[in-house]
Amino acid sequence: GAVVSQHPSRVICKSGTSVKIECRSLDFQATTMFWYRQFPKKSLMLMATSNEGSKATYEQGVEKDKFLINHASLTLSTLTVTSAHPEDSSFYICSARDPVPDTQYFGPGTRLTVL
Amino acid sequence: GQNIDQPTEMTATEGAIVQINCTYQTSGFNGLFWYQQHAGEAPTFLSYNVLDGLEEKGRFSSFLSRSKGYSYLLLKELQMKDSASYLCAVQIGTASKLTFGTGTRLQVTL
Numbered sequence: 390g391a392v393v394s395q396h397p398s399r400v401i402c403k404s405g406t407s408v409k410i411e412c413r414s415l416d417f418q419a420t421t422m423f424w425y426r427q428f429p430k431k432s433l434m435l436m437a438t439s440n441e442g443s444k445a446t447y448e449q450g451v452e453k454d455k456f457l458i459n460h461a462s463l464t465l466s467t468l469t470v471t472s473a474h475p476e477d478s479s480f481y482i483c484s485a486r487d488p489v490p491d492t493q494y495f496g497p498g499t500r501l502t503v504l
Numbered sequence: 505g506q507n508i509d510q511p512t513e514m515t516a517t518e519g520a521i522v523q524i525n526c527t528y529q530t531s532g533f534n535g536l537f538w539y540q541q542h543a544g545e546a547p548t549f550l551s552y553n554v555l556d557g558l559e560e561k562g563r564f565s566s567f568l569s570r571s572k573g574y575s576y577l578l579l580k581e582l583q584m585k586d587s588a589s590y591l592c593a594v595q596i597g598t599a600s601k602l603t604f605g606t607g608t609r610l611q612v613t614l
Contacts, residue, residue, distance in 0.1 A: 423602070431606070432591060434604075435601060435602065482546050484602075490552065491595070492537075492549060492552060493549075493600070495546040497546045498544075498545065498546040500544075
């Protein structure tokens, strides 16, 4: 299957700082990428849909000013967690949509810990 | 709203066959995915069903009945490395969004 990378894999930051997570599709162009959040032993929760060249679409209850998404190219989407707080600590996973066939391939995830 | 149900946990013996069920009630159904997720890792793609019937891929098979809102993942010749969470995800609407079930944690024992 297709390869999607995420960077960093782990990050620890202080409360109040901002953290940027990158998601790259390495062997295909992805006009659409998705950002998920996963709590321990829970399933994935979709946060937002990232569309290349346009604004992201956020799911209900997700603060767009707190979770900034930029999809500047067909292979890169970034998620910035602004003014992070301990409750933002979680496993963040991105996926990239390969339209043929219509499948999502997931990155390895980023574990964010906010102290 | 969307509702996707899976058993929370299952246990099976190495070498055996296990079936993980998934039922869903959604609007705008476009297809159903199964993913495998090991602890602390991202999900990996296993199968995709859009039409009714059985899709076989090696030791793994997936079945879909759209009229019944039902799917299952069948794992044959279980191996210890198959111990993982198995996520059922429904693709909804034209935006290709996935809604995930709660996942089934499978424990394979000797």
